[in-house]
Amino acid sequence: MKKKTKKDTMRALLFLLIFSVVLSWSPTTWAADTKLINPSKLEMFVDELPDMPRVRGFNIQNGVPVSKSITIGMFQKKWKFHRDLPATTVFAFGTSKKVATVPGPTIEALHGVETYVTWQNHLPSQHILPWDPTIPTARPKMGVPTVVHLHGGIDEPESDGYAKSWFTAGFKERGPTWTKKTYRYHNTQHPGNMWYHDHTMGLTRENILAGLIGAYILRHPPVEAPLRVPYGDEFDRPLIVFDRSFYTNGTIYMNSTGHTPSIHPQWHPEYFGNVIVVNGKAWPRMTVRRMKYQFRIINASNSRFFRFFFTNGMRFIHVGSDSAYLARPVRTKKLLLAPSEIAHVIVDFSKSTSDMVILANGAAYPYPSGDPTNDINGKVMRFEINGQHEVDTTRVPPRLMKYPSPDISSASTTRYISMYEYMTPMAMDMPSVLYLNGKSFDDPVTEMPRAGTTEIWNVINLTGDNHPLHIHLGLITALEQTKLVELEEFKECMMMKNDAIECQVSKYARGKRKPVPAHERGWKNVFKMRPGYVTKILVRFSFIHSNASYPFDATAEPGYVYHCHILDHEDNAMMRPLKLIS
Numbered sequence: 001m002k003k004k005t006k007k008d009t010m011r012a013l014l015f016l017l018i019f020s021v022v023l024s025w026s027p028t029t030w031a032a033d034t035k036l037i038n039p040s041k042l043e044m045f046v047d048e049l050p051d052m053p054r055v056r057g058f059n060i061q062n063g064v065p066v067s068k069s070i071t072i073g074m075f076q077k078k079w080k081f082h083r084d085l086p087a088t089t090v091f092a093f094g095t096s097k098k099v100a101t102v103p104g105p106t107i108e109a110l111h112g113v114e115t116y117v118t119w120q121n122h123l124p125s126q127h128i129l130p131w132d133p134t135i136p137t138a139r140p141k142m143g144v145p146t147v148v149h150l151h152g153g154i155d156e157p158e159s160d161g162y163a164k165s166w167f168t169a170g171f172k173e174r175g176p177t178w179t180k181k182t183y184r185y186h187n188t189q190h191p192g193n194m195w196y197h198d199h200t201m202g203l204t205r206e207n208i209l210a211g212l213i214g215a216y217i218l219r220h221p222p223v224e225a226p227l228r229v230p231y232g233d234e235f236d237r238p239l240i241v242f243d244r245s246f247y248t249n250g251t252i253y254m255n256s257t258g259h260t261p262s263i264h265p266q267w268h269p270e271y272f273g274n275v276i277v278v279n280g281k282a283w284p285r286m287t288v289r290r291m292k293y294q295f296r297i298i299n300a301s302n303s304r305f306f307r308f309f310f311t312n313g314m315r316f317i318h319v320g321s322d323s324a325y326l327a328r329p330v331r332t333k334k335l336l337l338a339p340s341e342i343a344h345v346i347v348d349f350s351k352s353t354s355d356m357v358i359l360a361n362g363a364a365y366p367y368p369s370g371d372p373t374n375d376i377n378g379k380v381m382r383f384e385i386n387g388q389h390e391v392d393t394t395r396v397p398p399r400l401m402k403y404p405s406p407d408i409s410s411a412s413t414t415r416y417i418s419m420y421e422y423m424t425p426m427a428m429d430m431p432s433v434l435y436l437n438g439k440s441f442d443d444p445v446t447e448m449p450r451a452g453t454t455e456i457w458n459v460i461n462l463t464g465d466n467h468p469l470h471i472h473l474g475l476i477t478a479l480e481q482t483k484l485v486e487l488e489e490f491k492e493c494m495m496m497k498n499d500a501i502e503c504q505v506s507k508y509a510r511g512k513r514k515p516v517p518a519h520e521r522g523w524k525n526v527f528k529m530r531p532g533y534v535t536k537i538l539v540r541f542s543f544i545h546s547n548a549s550y551p552f553d554a555t556a557e558p559g560y561v562y563h564c565h566i567l568d569h570e571d572n573a574m575m576r577p578l579k580l581i582s
C-alpha cells in the first residue's frame, strides 16, 4: 500500500485535524442582507418549464446515421430565471449566442455514431462571480478559463475535459495539459443519461454556478424501443435542477467573503442557494396530460441534496440511475439525489388523484445533518394535469436492461480511499481544505488501474459530510456500506498514519450494514459515501454492455480524475488524478 511521504507528514503537522460534524449556517443570513432577493417574494409556478433546445449529435445520410461535428459556444448573456426577477448575467452554452440557454442545449447522440464537439469559449476577460486564488486554480493572464467534461462518458483522456486542459476565449491561453480543440465522443457505451459541464481546476463551482451545464442523452433505439417506455420530445424530458441565490437586481449571488478569509479569502465549503431552479426557471410549472412521462432528473446543484417526493403520494418508477438502465423498474415514493446524480424515472400522471401536484424536496442541507427544508426550498415545481384519461400505449416494462452483475471475484486490485477534512485552528470548526487519501491533486498519481479490469475500492468517509464520489471513465456498483465502530480511535490512527491497512480498517468496519437501496444497485457514475462508513464499491474500467475493449487508448495523457462531486469540495481539492495503464 501507499507509503506515507514526507509531504504527508508535513501536512499532518501543519494542519490540526479536527473532523467537523456540521457545516451548517442559518438560511436567515440571506434575508438579513437586504440586497439579496427574499425568495418568498418570487411567486411560485408562474413560469412554464422550458424544454432546452435539442441538438442532434448525428447526421442522416441516405437514411443511415453518420457522425456529426458540432460547435457549441460558451457565451455571456442575460437570462430570465423568473418572471419577476430582473434578467441575470450568466454563462450559457449554445450553438450561437442568440440561442444559448441555461442549462445549455440537450445533445441527443446515437449509439455507435460518433459526435465531435468543438467547445468554444467566447467569455469575456472577467468572471461574473468572485473566485479564490488561494485554492489550486487555473490562472490565465486574462479571461475565464473553461474545459468541458461529459459526465458518464466513456471516452478518450484527450476528450475527457481534464481539469488542467482549460482554455480561454479563442484558445488564446491553454492549461498545461491542453491537447485539442475538438472533442470526440465515441458513443459506443450503453444508452442512457449524461450531462456536460465545466471542469476547470479550482473554478468548477463558479463556472457551473454561472450556468455552464447541459444534458447529453445517448440513445440506442434497437435495444430501447422494445421497452416501449414513454418517448418523443413531449413525453421524454430532461429536468436539470439546481439552487441559486440572487441579488434583487437579478445578479447571481455568491459570497465574496470566505468563511476563513485569512486562509481562503472567498472559498466556502458548500454553496446553498435559496431559489430552486428547474431547466433555468425558478419553481416552474408544467402542464401534462394524463399519461406516462419519462424524466431524466439531473441534480446540478453545487452542494444541495434533493429528496424528491410528490405531495399527493404519487410514485417514481425508477428505470435507470445515472447513465445506466436498471435490470427491473423500482417504485419509490421518495428519491434522494446527490449533486451530479441522475434519476431516470417514469411518472404516470393517469394515477394522480389530483389535478395538480407539487414536486417537493425534503433533504436537509448540508445533507444529512443540516437545516431542514422549509416552505420555500422544500418546493421544486408544479405539474398541472390536464384533460381526460387518454389511451397510452407506452408501458412500464417488467424488465429493463441486463448488464453483468458485480462479480467480486473478478476484481484485480483492492484500494482504500479515505476522505479527509483538514482544519486549522484559525478555521474554527470549518474545514480549510478537503483531500482524498490526504493528498493534494498535484501529488504523484497513486490510482493506476489496468484498462479492462474491475477493482474493489473501499471508500472511507472520515468526515461529517456525505460525499458523492465520481470516477471518470469507470462505472461504480456499490456492494456494501458498513458503519465504522470506535470511529474516533480509527480516525486518530488514520490522521497519524493515513494508511487504512496499518490502522486495521477491518477491525473497525464491523458495525451496522446499511443496505444499498434497490434503485441504486445498478452501475452508476456517482455514489454517495455515508459519513462514518466504509463503502465498498466495485469499479469497472470496461464497458458493461459488451466485452469489447475501449475503442481508444485509455492510457493516453493527460489521463482522468476521480473526485467528490460537491463542487466546492472538488475545487479545494477533493480530486485526484487517475491514470490507466495497459
Ligand SMILES: *[C@@H]1O[C@H](CO)[C@@H](O)[C@H](O)[C@H]1NC(C)=O
Pocket: 035, 247, 248, 249, 250, 251
Ligand atoms: C447588483 O447588485 C449587487 C449588490 O448590490 C452589486 O454588487 C452588483 O454590481 C449589481 N449588479 C448590477 C448588474 O447592477
Ligand SMILES: *[C@@H]1O[C@H](CO)[C@@H](O)[C@H](O)[C@H]1NC(C)=O
Pocket: 029, 030, 033, 255, 256, 257, 258, 259, 260
Ligand atoms: C458571507 O460569508 C461570511 C463569512 O462566513 C459571513 O460572515 C457572511 O454572513 C456571509 N454573507 C452572507 C450574505 O451570507
Ligand SMILES: *[C@@H]1O[C@H](CO)[C@@H](O)[C@H](O)[C@H]1NC(C)=O
Pocket: 241, 299, 300, 301, 302, 303, 304, 305, 306, 307, 336, 337, 338, 339, 340, 341, 363, 367, 468, 565, 566, 567
Ligand atoms: C445535487 O447535487 C449536489 C452536489 O452534488 C448535492 O449536494 C445535492 O444534494 C443534490 N441535490 C439533489 C436534489 O439531488
Ligand SMILES: *[C@@H]1O[C@H](CO)[C@@H](O)[C@H](O)[C@H]1NC(C)=O
Pocket: 545, 546, 547
Ligand atoms: C462477456 O464475457 C463473459 C465471460 O466470458 C460472458 O459470460 C458474457 O456473456 C460476455 N458478454 C457479452 C456481452 O458478450
Ligand SMILES: *[C@H]1O[C@@H](CO)[C@H](O)[C@@H](O)[C@@H]1NC(C)=O
Pocket: 367, 368, 369, 460, 461, 462, 463, 464, 465, 466, 467, 529, 530, 531, 532, 533, 534
Ligand atoms: C461522511 O458523510 C457524512 C455526511 O453524510 C456522514 O455524516 C458521515 O457519516 C460520512 N462518513 C462516512 C465515513 O461515511
Ligand SMILES: [Cu+2]
Pocket: 465, 466, 467, 468, 564, 565, 566, 569, 570, 574
Ligand atoms: Cu465532498
